[in-house]
Amino acid sequence: MSSRDAILASIRANLPKLDRPLPALPVFDDAAPADLTEAFGKALTRMGGRLIAPDPPSDAATAIRALLQSSRLVCSAAPEVRGEFDLATAGDPRVLADVDHAVARASCGVAETGSVLLTDQDLKVNALAYLAQHLIVLLDPADIVVNIHSAYARPEFRERRYAVFHSGPSATADIEGVLILGAQGVRSLSVLLVPRNSGKLDQVLGDPPV
């Protein structure tokens, strides 16, 4: 008997003979905050991330320029921002090892937890969001959902091969509980509120590689 069949047979022989129906799930959004963007920002800040809301919203280009002005190497998976790498040709993720700032647009945000949802489509190269030193995420305020329940109703979890909630930068408290931002992944996460279809936010510093 194969291990698969042996395990399934052992499970069947041991299954509890109990009636345990699968419960229907509420979505717990009765007390949803009136201002999702504000709730999102507060939650993100608690997780160690930073919310940047350009004022007026058309100033997004200025905001991103400010974020990237000291960057030595920018790599962008977001259509609005041009980086110094063509991710479409970056076959091996290791070429991203020296990236300072990565930029990507989130599929959605979650007000409850301050999370942004990034997929393989959003990142083009998944490792980009972890090998870079800093991550900048563009988020349309209209894409913010109430809570994790509403987020799991989205199609990305059925359609994408990779989907990840980022809630703040990488962090550890493994030594005496001292919180350190920048564990193995990015050292900072900035979420920039930019509506979709805002056009190009061109900011590139330095020359693209030849």
Place this chain on the structure above:
Amino acid sequence: MSKQPQGGSSEGPTFEPQPRGARSRGDKPIDQAEAAERFLAAPRHQQQHDTRLWTLRQRRDDQMWAMPEWEEMRSLASAIKEHTLCHLDAYLEMFEANAKANGVVVHWARDAAEHNSIVLEVLQRRGARTLIKSKSMLTEECGLRADLAKAGVEVIETDLGERIQQLDDEDPSHVVVPAVHKLRSDVAKVFAATIGSDPENDDPPYLAGAQRDATRPLILNAEAGMTGANFLVAETGAVVVCTNEGNADLCANVPDLHIVSVGIEKLVPRSKDLAIFVRMLSRSALGSPITQYTSHFRGPRQGGEMHVVLVDNGRSERLGMPEFWTSLKCIRCGACMNTCPVYRRSGGLSYGATYSGPIGLIIDPTFNARKYSNLPFASTLNGSCTNVCPVKINIHEQIYAWRNVLVQQHETPFVKRAAMKAAGALFARPALYRAAIERTNDALASLPRFAIYNGLNAWGKNREMPHPPAETFHQWYARNRGAKP
């Protein structure tokens, strides 16, 4: 800089060496109490440990109070898990079919040895000699690192706490915070000896930075990556990993090969079920609303390979134990450990087992009833573990039930059996019991300290006995009500 390590709880005139865990000798019963005594004898370690874990418990409470639906969520979590376990065969087949359709290679392992050989085979087929790994209690349970090392594969743990433990050649002491029993001075010592950090500098950000810098090239050069899994979703074939450091996503997304080790009990039926667990996992574990990263892997990357090894290792058998099958609902949040007074004061390594604390007491004997026969006695049965459990496992009742089982199987030491026999005789005779209580209260009130606080009275170790009441309830009742008791 001074000769002594700097900062925080390790400051002081003398360096306190880290107490080591329980002594393990084959199948011989682990003496948890002996190891706990050595932990208690290291006051800085003990206090840091106790305080740190109690802080996590308090943060968990803050999160719980901020969520009006908390108790409803616990009931739902428990119901989803019990439903899944009662249909585990069907959901495993559904997961397998969906994962395969997504391009994942699914393997089945009956036990630890088979798991390790499957992993080795997958690595060897690609000629991989270096494996970067994120934290997985299952691979600890299977002893994967030792087996791979024998076969010439270098395994690198990438989680900070897990890496500290690997470099110190010690098991993790907690399912969520593996090095919580160590002081910064201990970490400085380990890192100075292994990754060449400054032995005089025990500043946690410095130490974490040193590990990050030392690990990064290993991640970039690794030929394969491995993660555990917090959840599997039957309807989508997704593998869900919840972490804070970003290391699991590096392990899964940098090398071309991603291997997932996961126990068969980690299934949930639907994507939307994840919401219940994701909302409660980190709130219960660390008191944060969610982990920094909640990653869903449904298939290999372009040009990559993804393997999932489904491991039984005693789980299907546990499913058939009427008193203990619900321990399979566990989502490894560690809340029961953080709240347990015994765990907080004795350290996870005192249990001498992969799983420590209250959840360990009810899981470990299923792996080896003789070796872990003492563990169910390392509890006050106060029930706090049960109250904080996000999936409503009746942990303290199972601890009690294990005591019964182990006594019936004669897996308890003679002294404990003799004491229990005497107590049983006493409890069976109410008049004798009452007389004994009166005498004990009188004795506690009048005996000199040395007669109460000595080696024979375990309850008098490291704690003060309660003040005995002036009279027993029965005495009070007879005096005030005058009727026959």
